[in-house]
Amino acid sequence: MTLKQFWHRLGSPKWFFHMSGPWQGAFAVLAVLLLLTGMTWGLAFAPPDYQQGNSFRIIYVHVPAAVLAQSVYLTLGVAGVLLLVWRMKMAQLVLENLVGFGAWMTALALFTGAVWGKPTWGTWWVFDGRTTSTLVLLFLYFGLYALRQAIPSREAAGRACALLAVVGVINIPVIKYSVEWWTTLHQGATFKLTEAPAMPASMWAPLLVNVLGAYCLFAANLIAKLRTAILRQEPGAAWVRDWAAGEVRP
Amino acid sequence: MFAVQFRRDWLCLMRSRDEAVNPLVFLFLATTLFAIAFGGDPRQLAELAPAIVWALVLLANLLSLEALFRRDLEDGTLEQLLLLAEPPFAAVLGKVAVQWCVSGAAMAVLAPVAALLLNLPAAALPALMLGLLLGTPALSLIGAVGAALTVGLRGGGVLLALLLLPLHLPVLVFGVSAVLDTMAGVGAAAQFYWLAAISAAALTLAPFAATAALRISVEQS
Amino acid sequence: MMFEDWQAFIAMGGHGLYVWMAYSVAVALLIANLTGLDRERRRTRRHLQAQLGNRTPGGLDASEAP
Numbered sequence: 001m002t003l004k005q006f007w008h009r010l011g012s013p014k015w016f017f018h019m020s021g022p023w024q025g026a027f028a029v030l031a032v033l034l035l036l037t038g039m040t041w042g043l044a045f046a047p048p049d050y051q052q053g054n055s056f057r058i059i060y061v062h063v064p065a066a067v068l069a070q071s072v073y074l075t076l077g078v079a080g081v082l083l084l085v086w087r088m089k090m091a092q093l094v095l096e097n098l099v100g101f102g103a104w105m106t107a108l109a110l111f112t113g114a115v116w117g118k119p120t121w122g123t124w125w126v127f128d129g130r131t132t133s134t135l136v137l138l139f140l141y142f143g144l145y146a147l148r149q150a151i152p153s154r155e156a157a158g159r160a161c162a163l164l165a166v167v168g169v170i171n172i173p174v175i176k177y178s179v180e181w182w183t184t185l186h187q188g189a190t191f192k193l194t195e196a197p198a199m200p201a202s203m204w205a206p207l208l209v210n211v212l213g214a215y216c217l218f219a220a221n222l223i224a225k226l227r228t229a230i231l232r233q234e235p236g237a238a239w240v241r242d243w244a245a246g247e248v249r250p
Numbered sequence: 251m252f253a254v255q256f257r258r259d260w261l262c263l264m265r266s267r268d269e270a271v272n273p274l275v276f277l278f279l280a281t282t283l284f285a286i287a288f289g290g291d292p293r294q295l296a297e298l299a300p301a302i303v304w305a306l307v308l309l310a311n312l313l314s315l316e317a318l319f320r321r322d323l324e325d326g327t328l329e330q331l332l333l334l335a336e337p338p339f340a341a342v343l344g345k346v347a348v349q350w351c352v353s354g355a356a357m358a359v360l361a362p363v364a365a366l367l368l369n370l371p372a373a374a375l376p377a378l379m380l381g382l383l384l385g386t387p388a389l390s391l392i393g394a395v396g397a398a399l400t401v402g403l404r405g406g407g408v409l410l411a412l413l414l415l416p417l418h419l420p421v422l423v424f425g426v427s428a429v430l431d432t433m434a435g436v437g438a439a440a441q442f443y444w445l446a447a448i449s450a451a452a453l454t455l456a457p458f459a460a461t462a463a464l465r466i467s468v469e470q471s
Numbered sequence: 472m473m474f475e476d477w478q479a480f481i482a483m484g485g486h487g488l489y490v491w492m493a494y495s496v497a498v499a500l501l502i503a504n505l506t507g508l509d510r511e512r513r514r515t516r517r518h519l520q521a522q523l524g525n526r527t528p529g530g531l532d533a534s535e536a537p
Contacts, residue, residue, distance in 0.1 A: 028505060035501065039494065044480065047473060055486035061497040084462070101504070108500055112493040119486050136416045143413040150403045156470035160399050163463055164413060167395060170455070171417050174448065178420035182427055217504070224508040228515045235519060244519040 011088045013230040014239055020223045027220035034213030035064075041206035049203075058116040060206055064214035065109040066130075069137055070172075071218065072102030076144070077169030080162035090226065092158040093233070095165065096148070097225040101218075103141035109134055129180035136175055140168045251336050255344030262321075263348060269317070273310040273353040274360060280306045281364040292369040299368035300378065300429035304422055306364070307357050307382060308389060314353040315393040316410055318345060319401040319464065328401075329468050332461075339457040342464070346394045346457070354386030370429075377432035381425040384445035388421050391449070391456035398463035421448060 009015040042060030049056035076098060082091035113131055114124045125131070144161050151157035234240055263270050284302050288295050322328040322345075331338050361382055362375040370378070396414040400406040428441035474480040483490045 028508070032501075032505070039498075043490070043494065045473060048484065053486060054483035055489050057483070057490050058493040061493055065497070104500060104504070108497060111496055115489045115493045119489050136419055139412065139416045143409075143416065146409050146412055147399065150400070150405065150409055151470065153470040156466050159466045160463065163395075163459060163466070164399060167392075167417065167459060171420070174420045175416065178423040178444075182423045217501070221504065221508065224512060228511050231515045231519060235522060240519065241523060244516070244523050 011086070011090055013089055013093070013226075013234065014237075016090060017227055017230050017243075020227060024220060024223040024227065027216045027223060031213050031216035031220050034209050034216060038064075038206045038210030038213055041209065046203050046206050047200070052120055055116060055119040058112055060210050062109060062112040062116055063207060064210045065105050065112060066134065067211055068214050068218055069102060069106035069109050069134065071215070072098055072105060073137060073140065073165075073172070074169060075222075076102065076165040080165035080169070083158060083162040084166065091162070092155075093226050093229045094222070095144075095158055095161050097229050098222065099141055099144045099148070099161075101221050101225075103138065103145065106134060106138045106141060110138065127179075127183065129176070129183040132179040132183070133172075133176045136179075137172070140172075143168075251340035252344045252347075255341040256347055259345050259348040260351075263352065269314075270352050273314045274356060276310045276313060277306050277357060277361070277364055278367075280309070281367050285367055296369040296371060299365050299370035300374070300426045300433075302368055303361050303365050303370075303378065304381075304425045304429075307361060307386065308418055308422055310357065311353045311386065311389045311393060312411055312414060314349060315390070315397045315414075316400075316407050318349055318394060318397040319467075323401050323468070328464060332465055332468055337461075338464070339461045342394065342398075342460050343457045346390050346460075349394075350387055350390040354390050355383070358382035358386060371433060374429050374433045377429045377438055380442060381428045381438075381445060384442055384449060385421045385425045387449040388445070388452040389418055391452035391460075392417050394460040395456055395463055398460040398467060401464070401467050421445065424448075 009019075038060060042057050046057065046060075048054050076095060079091040079094040079098075082088040083095065110131070113134070117126060117131075118124050144164055147164055148157045148161050151160055231240060281302065284306075285295065288298075319328060322331070331341050334341075358379050362370075362379055365375060365378055366372075393410075393414055396410050396417070399413065400410045403409060424441040424444045428438040428445070431438040431441065481487055481491075
């Protein structure tokens, strides 16, 4: 199968639905396994940080959440381009179904960041470069959600959200740069996350496991939500009825 | 097309003057409110002044953006505009230019007066003015994309603020930090370059994005 | 294991409150997310099968009845 064919087929809900069947469970199981391994490893077996002690273990849930928060938004931006330029059906489904997941991950990153900040910085919240840009990211997710809710026509809402997601993705680097500029100006480097450049493997290995687990969770969410959305979108299509019939009478 | 649209919108604006002065009235009312509510040491107020003025300019701009396309959508002008053979982004740019004159350029000229109410040292005023002149085009241009997306929606005002505040954050940050650096005696050239760069990028991209957004909004209404 | 006993593990060197708060919320969110996905999947399938049941031969749908 050439790349071009693959591209066209990815745009077809039917093809995606049949392809993705075995994958959704696999990714979910893999996500749970990896995340449980990484969390247990991080909680009990990774060495404590020489400065922060055991509060450092929050990194193993904080960083994966933050990584997902950004990756999901980037995915929305890519889906936005696909929808605006090629009017790909699947892109609209991605835009409609991934905003909640991304917003929850951003909220989790902010929450774990605050909980980590209390013992480390002595305060729950600091307008530090990264915390600020994560908070802004949450507002960007809220904006996408609110815009979708406000527009009655589904097609128009999809394209409006696509445009907003693209504008947001273009802006994110500038936002990040500007808030980092601003905070280094005001607070110096006192509140930087003290990550030793040479973090030993016993410390970063569980983090790597959890980040991989987080991406599997992302994939599981993407596939499951798209499958549900496809079935809801075309409940009358012949292939959907065939599939449902197969499920009834195995 | 740009000139025609500019002239038309300018005339409309001049006929309903209250609309033109509303952003300025808001700026001065809110500044006074801040100064009175603060009531403390004027020196402390001076340190807050750049942040207050910039935030209020941003909000005033936001208030006037909400009406940018509304009337044209209601009387059908917008639909005509998008049907013309000529590229509509020039007309969109014309509308934004008029909006900017009132709630960007006029603000930049009069914001120093508001800043003096807040006890900002006179030496920092040129930095405030220059920053506003360089930064407000970006506010109006990016704002036009948001205004185009939300035109005709119920509760559009709050939605517009939610969409635009995250996108406007860099302009606010560089604008305020330029004034603060000038007050501290450090050069602020880098911030001015950044503001100019953001405005230039917005000038090249935003009219197209706003046009696309208008098409979406007009098609569904 | 980096800890001498369970008590030390729970206490996390005095940071237990923060560490366990972060992890419990993360795990709760994970469980809510995965069960939510499964619930949606089941609901959609039930819905489809209910529709299908109305159309299978023998159980002719009222709207399709002559």
